[in-house]
Amino acid sequence: MVLALIERDGEGVLTAASADVLAAARDLADDLGAGVGAVAVGDAGDLPDDLVKRGVSTLHLLRHELLADGGPATVGEALAQLVAREQPVAVLAAATDAATEAMAWAAARVGVPLATACTAIRPGPGDGDRPWEVTRERAGGILLEDAVLDAPIRFATLGTGTRTPTETAAAAEVTVRAFVPELDAAVPRARLVERRARASGMTLATAPVVVSGGRGVGSAEGYAVLEELAGLVGGAVGCSRVATNNGWRPHADQVGLTGTRVSPDLYIACGISGATQHWVGCMNARAILAVNTDPEAPMVSRATWAVIGDVHEVLPAVVEELRRRSGG
Numbered sequence: 001m002v003l004a005l006i007e008r009d010g011e012g013v014l015t016a017a018s019a020d021v022l023a024a025a026r027d028l029a030d031d032l033g034a035g036v037g038a039v040a041v042g043d044a045g046d047l048p049d050d051l052v053k054r055g056v057s058t059l060h061l062l063r064h065e066l067l068a069d070g071g072p073a074t075v076g077e078a079l080a081q082l083v084a085r086e087q088p089v090a091v092l093a094a095a096t097d098a099a100t101e102a103m104a105w106a107a108a109r110v111g112v113p114l115a116t117a118c119t120a121i122r123p124g125p126g127d128g129d130r131p132w133e134v135t136r137e138r139a140g141g142i143l144l145e146d147a148v149l150d151a152p153i154r155f156a157t158l159g160t161g162t163r164t165p166t167e168t169a170a171a172a173e174v175t176v177r178a179f180v181p182e183l184d185a186a187v188p189r190a191r192l193v194e195r196r197a198r199a200s201g202m203t204l205a206t207a208p209v210v211v212s213g214g215r216g217v218g219s220a221e222g223y224a225v226l227e228e229l230a231g232l233v234g235g236a237v238g239c240s241r242v243a244t245n246n247g248w249r250p251h252a253d254q255v256g257l258t259g260t261r262v263s264p265d266l267y268i269a270c271g272i273s274g275a276t277q278h279w280v281g282c283m284n285a286r287a288i289l290a291v292n293t294d295p296e297a298p299m300v301s302r303a304t305w306a307v308i309g310d311v312h313e314v315l316p317a318v319v320e321e322l323r324r325r326s327g328g
């Protein structure tokens with residue numbers, strides 16, 4: 001059995017990253033002649049109907065009152081207990097912050113290593129008992145490392161956006177099993193105290209266009225024109241770390257190594273130099289348009305297109321032209 005720890009969004013829908021993980025788990029299980037089990041926290045909701053199409057035969061629901069507002073440590077502890085009972089050949093999860101932390105706790109509890117942000121997992125020859133090989137992202141994704149994963153149960157997280165899920169042979173049905181772990185109230189190191197809905201439905205991670213601003217925007221007020229442009233093209237606003245450090249934008253808007261990785265159709269980098277730590281967050285965009293006063297800025301040389309100019313002049317002109325074309 002290959003187990004996949006899956007996550008749901010605020011609406012209870014399987015996240016795109018977890019759909020990728022299930023597809024990878026299915027591929028791996030096919031190679032090994034094994035089945036796929038999914039692990040989720042809480043109630044089943046609509047999951048069984050979705051999972052059956054993805055070739056999942058068993059859904060394990062982690063159920064415990066401490067899991068309701070528990071942090072990744074609690075989930076990791078529960079997962080470790082499930083793994084001890086099920087003895088899967090591998091446990092996969094998306095390389096999100098929460099899942100990576102839960103997997104790290106679980107792997108430590110089980111006493112095996114965790115390979116993070118893998119882009120490929122290759123089981124050892126024969127029945128898969130020999131060491132496995134993985135390719136994984138390092139330094140925020142600008143380097144790929146080939147490594148050996150030698151453990152009786154392989155724990156790995158998958159880099160986001162590394163696989164596009166395809167429809168797979170449906171399982172006959174999904175068996176739903178509740179698993180109630182033994183949790184001590186002393187285990188939760190972090191507790192979820194509040195969920196806040198985003199003001200707009202568009203998230204950085206899913207927006208087709210991201211209009212992002214850096215130091216060159218100059219102030220919190222300077223982002224008004226970026227907001228306007230994003231609204232006109234159906235996009236979301238992002239920023240560099242300088243903008244979050246200066247308190248111009250919330251951290252949730254930050255793109256980069258310590259922010260969100262985005263992969264929109266178009267990334268518009270306004271007054272952003274293109275430091276490596278920012279670049280790794282936007283390098284998967286299909287096209288990049290840089291607006292910068294410095295023709296030598298790394299973002300300008302790497303961008304698909306560049307406008308050499310002041311954001312305070314270029315952006316208002318673009319907004320005005322878009323408004324004119326759309327009839328005001």
Ligand SMILES: Cc1cc2nc3c(=O)[nH]c(=O)nc-3n(C[C@H](O)[C@H](O)[C@H](O)COP(=O)(O)OP(=O)(O)OC[C@H]3O[C@@H](n4cnc5c(N)ncnc54)[C@H](O)[C@@H]3O)c2cc1C
Nearest residue numbers: 214215216240241256257258259271272273278293310311
């Ligand atoms: C461990 C670590 C993690 C980090 N994580 C991140 C991260 O996740 N995301 C991130 O963004 N950074 C991150 N950083 C910081 C990163 O190294 C850079 O310092 C940061 O990205 C620079 O932001 P910037 O491009 O806005 O500013 P700058 O590098 O100062 O660049 C400003 C750019 O704006 C241009 N400009 C200035 N005025 C104008 C104008 N009026 N019109 C047009 N262009 C103009 C300039 O020519 C310049 O190219 C991290 C750093 C470390 C050490």
